[in-house]
Amino acid sequence: MIGTIIFVLILLITFYVIRKHRMSILKRNGIHGPEPNLIAGNIFSLLKKSNFERSQELIEKYGKTSGYYVGAKPNVMTIDLELIKRFQIKDFDKFSDRQTFGLKHGIRPNPRFSENVIGSRGARWKEHRTILNPTFSAMKLKMVTPIIESAIDIFINKVDKHSKNGNEFNIYEDFQLLTADVISKTAFGIDTNVQYDPKNEFFLAAKMVFDTKPSRFILLFTCFPELDILMYPFRRLLEIIREARGKSASAILSKLIEAAIRLRKDRPVKTPDLLQLMLDAQASDDELKQKDMSNLTIEMSNDEMNAVTEKNGTLNMGEKFKNSKSLTQDEVIANAIIFYEAGYETTSTTLGFIAHFLVTRQDIQDKVRQEVNELFKREGKFDYNTVNKLAYMQCVINESMRFYPPVTNFITRNTKEDYHYKDMIIPKDSTIRIPTYQLHHCEEYWPNPEVFDPERFRDKKNYDSVAFQGFGNGPRNCIGMRFALYEIKLALAKLLFRYKLVPGPSTENELTIEQKIITETPKYGVFVKAVPLLNNKIIFEKA
Numbered sequence: 001m002i003g004t005i006i007f008v009l010i011l012l013i014t015f016y017v018i019r020k021h022r023m024s025i026l027k028r029n030g031i032h033g034p035e036p037n038l039i040a041g042n043i044f045s046l047l048k049k050s051n052f053e054r055s056q057e058l059i060e061k062y063g064k065t066s067g068y069y070v071g072a073k074p075n076v077m078t079i080d081l082e083l084i085k086r087f088q089i090k091d092f093d094k095f096s097d098r099q100t101f102g103l104k105h106g107i108r109p110n111p112r113f114s115e116n117v118i119g120s121r122g123a124r125w126k127e128h129r130t131i132l133n134p135t136f137s138a139m140k141l142k143m144v145t146p147i148i149e150s151a152i153d154i155f156i157n158k159v160d161k162h163s164k165n166g167n168e169f170n171i172y173e174d175f176q177l178l179t180a181d182v183i184s185k186t187a188f189g190i191d192t193n194v195q196y197d198p199k200n201e202f203f204l205a206a207k208m209v210f211d212t213k214p215s216r217f218i219l220l221f222t223c224f225p226e227l228d229i230l231m232y233p234f235r236r237l238l239e240i241i242r243e244a245r246g247k248s249a250s251a252i253l254s255k256l257i258e259a260a261i262r263l264r265k266d267r268p269v270k271t272p273d274l275l276q277l278m279l280d281a282q283a284s285d286d287e288l289k290q291k292d293m294s295n296l297t298i299e300m301s302n303d304e305m306n307a308v309t310e311k312n313g314t315l316n317m318g319e320k321f322k323n324s325k326s327l328t329q330d331e332v333i334a335n336a337i338i339f340y341e342a343g344y345e346t347t348s349t350t351l352g353f354i355a356h357f358l359v360t361r362q363d364i365q366d367k368v369r370q371e372v373n374e375l376f377k378r379e380g381k382f383d384y385n386t387v388n389k390l391a392y393m394q395c396v397i398n399e400s401m402r403f404y405p406p407v408t409n410f411i412t413r414n415t416k417e418d419y420h421y422k423d424m425i426i427p428k429d430s431t432i433r434i435p436t437y438q439l440h441h442c443e444e445y446w447p448n449p450e451v452f453d454p455e456r457f458r459d460k461k462n463y464d465s466v467a468f469q470g471f472g473n474g475p476r477n478c479i480g481m482r483f484a485l486y487e488i489k490l491a492l493a494k495l496l497f498r499y500k501l502v503p504g505p506s507t508e509n510e511l512t513i514e515q516k517i518i519t520e521t522p523k524y525g526v527f528v529k530a531v532p533l534l535n536n537k538i539i540f541e542k543a
């Protein structure tokens with residue numbers, strides 16, 4: 001009996017000593033933050049607050065860089081531009097993976113869905129990007145223009161109906177259905193009729209991804225990653241139960257993708273979309289061994305990557321190494337799910353925020369419309385080549401994304417080794433994260449940050465491009481950036497050409513924001529009235 005007590009005591013003391021050492025690693029390395037609980041780190045205090053509140057609080061108390069623990073995992077949060085440049089661009093090879101919780105197959109442990117471009121690591125991530133990048137080349141985007149247009153036409157018809165009724169409507173809801181329609185049509189060649197059927201099961205599943213909070217129970221697993229080998233079967237069982245209860249968005253969306261793949265096997269005609277590109281990817285390990293793609297991408301910021309893309313029509317790395325490795329069927333499905341989820345909510349929220357600024361700032365709306373009208377007069381159409389000339393509209397989009405970044409809590413990297421920066425060391429295997437909202441509202445980088453002023457984006461010399469993280473930055477930035485910007489510009493050009501958006505009784509002067517797990521959205525929607533601009537409408541219909 002005494003022997004057992006002594007044994008248990010030794011175990012407890014050993015646990016205490018190891019844990020104390022682990023939970024002080026940030027402090028010992030010069031990174032300050034709230035005191036962690038020895039079991040759960042800072043999870044409980046983190047859960048009590050929104051991302052916004054906790055990031056704000058950390059900056060106020062500890063300055064530009066601070067640290068905390070998610071379970072046993074050290075996290076470093078920073079708005080220090082020099083450090084951001086280093087981990088996103090200059091020293092990207094030391095930070096190429098996203099946040100991991102140290103758990104097999106992530107928080108939602110289904111191996112079928114964990115191997116996608118967001119979750120994969122190291123060399124496998126590079127292969128995923130290599131295969132997927134060409135899908136978003138200028139050439140591919142031009143090819144899908146008619147598909148995007150057909151979805152936008154449905155959206156415009158709906159606006160037309162609202163405008164005829166003379167009632168205000170929630171344009172954010174219509175944007176959500178539009179972007180879901182665009183992504184299912186362009187990515188998988190599937191028409192889900194979602195714009196007329198908002199109860200569409202796949203749309204509801206994608207919505208679930210952003211609305212669900214991780215349960216405290218699941219988060220507790222992150223406290224003991226070293227025991228994951230024992231806990232994994234239990235976590236897996238819980239996930240199987242979730243899937244059986246229809247609570248797993250990935251399991252629901254995979255049905256849609258599998259149906260699309262089956263359809264292709266029966267139908268020999270090839271559609272120029274993402275799914276086809278992934279299915280066509282052929283294995284050729286030799287090509288990949290000959291040259292490491294990272295050499296081409298490291299040290300490239302968003303601007304540099306865009307410059308290369310504009311010049312060549314596609315990203316260098318995508319062109320040179322396309323189809324250099326194959327994706328398994330499960331990886332195709334896992335990526336397709338991610339594209340649906342990432343493509344719809346972010347783009348519609350961006351459109352919703354822009355609509356809010358257009359309706360509350362009529363002067364800015366008039367200026368955007370003037371540019372759109374002039375473009376149409378000059379070019380006679382809206383397409384990939386023409387809408388990309390809308391320079392002022394691009395400033396409005398950027399400023400809206402600066403003011404309300406739709407993705408607030410997703411720019412993370414994992415450290416591969418101890419990283420020395422100034423008087424701190426970011427420990428190996430910690431997560432480093434950018435609080436996007438706080439970075440975008442930092443007075444030092446954005447003078448008068450609470451003023452909505454698109455002019456600040458007119459000249460690149462006026463701001464540091466790394467202080468703008470709407471789409472992240474560097475080789476692991478948003479793969480869908482150009483796709484999203486094209487869709488946004490095309491939808492806005494067509495909308496503003498035909499309608500003036502004016503406030504209705506429910507239009508909020510200051511938008512109420514809902515903080516979600518990785519995004520922020522307009523809580524009560526964005527209400528507008530659409531007044532037809534008859535002259536433009538007639539010209540457009542004739543063209």
Ligand code: HEM
Nearest residue numbers: 118342343346347350407411471472473476477478480484
């Ligand atoms: C306005 C709309 C969008 C916004 C604001 C947005 C924002 C972001 C941000 C902030 C990141 C993290 C970048 C980083 O860590 O540096 C990201 C990554 C990503 N986005 Fe987007 N995104 C948008 C649209 C899209 C679309 C349309 C797709 C696909 C069709 C997409 C697919 C992805 C993927 C797959 C990643 C992970 C890339 C990787 O890890 O290699 N996004 N996005």
